[in-house]
Amino acid sequence: MKLLSIVFQDFKLLSLTIRENLALDKSIDEDKILKSLDKAGFRKDFEKLEQGLNTNIYKSFDEKGIEFSGGQSQKIAIARALCKETPIVILDEPTSALDPIAEYEIYNSFNQLVNGKTAIYISHRLSSTRFSDCIAVFKDGEIVEYGTHKELLQRENSLYAVMYQTQAKYYMS
Numbered sequence: 001m002k003l004l005s006i007v008f009q010d011f012k013l014l015s016l017t018i019r020e021n022l023a024l025d026k027s028i029d030e031d032k033i034l035k036s037l038d039k040a041g042f043r044k045d046f047e048k049l050e051q052g053l054n055t056n057i058y059k060s061f062d063e064k065g066i067e068f069s070g071g072q073s074q075k076i077a078i079a080r081a082l083c084k085e086t087p088i089v090i091l092d093e094p095t096s097a098l099d100p101i102a103e104y105e106i107y108n109s110f111n112q113l114v115n116g117k118t119a120i121y122i123s124h125r126l127s128s129t130r131f132s133d134c135i136a137v138f139k140d141g142e143i144v145e146y147g148t149h150k151e152l153l154q155r156e157n158s159l160y161a162v163m164y165q166t167q168a169k170y171y172m173s
Contacts, residue, residue: 005081009093009122013073015060018046019053021076022083033083039113040079041098041105045072070097078106082113089114092122107131126164127171135160 013021022033033053037046049055056065068076074097081089095103110131121132129135130149137145137160145152145160152160
């Protein structure tokens, strides 16, 4: 648990404040929390909150609690993972609830997001693989291909290439 920060596809936020969701039981410096929210793309939304880090998520314990959108919640979950001091970050479809612009921003700042940590990114959206150093393609629970985006596209009969080109054709017109 001390080695991993994980953002699951079906993450959960707690009916607590933003600060408590990011720091949990640890006392994390407020500046670090704000930087994590900024890196996760939540800064503009955060600046609109009257209660700042003390804003309650959901209305379970506070009538003034906020019910954030799926994309906003996902950004908070990403920020939570960034606050945790671990050498490995696992991101399981971390942009699934984000709009295309927010997703692009996350991809563009991915290396800054993980800040030199080992990052394992799980995705079915193959456009997200282009920024990865290495890609492992799984089939039936086994790694069937491994390499860079460019290497996998050039391999003959590459499952990765077939899947990538299948998704890419929807963006070409």
